[in-house]
Amino acid sequence: MITIYVNDSPLEIRKNTNVLELLKELKFPIQGVAVAIDNTVIPTATWETHLLDTNNKVLIIQAAQGG
Template sequence: MITIHVNEKPLEIDTDFNILQLLKQLKSPQDGIAVAINNTIISKKSWASKTLSKDDSVLIIQATQGG
């Protein structure tokens, strides 16, 4: 197990965990969001291959609508 931070909250995950697995664990939608790791936006096509490392800071941003 390793500890990462998701939206500034600590979370323990298995090693070799990727972004898609994280989103599924968090029950987060996969559409209408952006994901950044350590202040770098990760493209959606890379979510399945980008694994998380100890002490990574993950930011999940939900798109909002308004007028």
């Protein structure tokens, strides 16, 4: 297990977890979400291959509709 920080909260996850697996585990929708790791935006096309590492700071932003 490793510790990462998701939106400033610590979270223990399995080693070799990728971004897509994290989003599914946290029950975030896949559409309408942006992910940054250590202040770098991660393109959607690489979510399945981008592995998380100890102490990564993950920011997940979900688009909101309204007006």
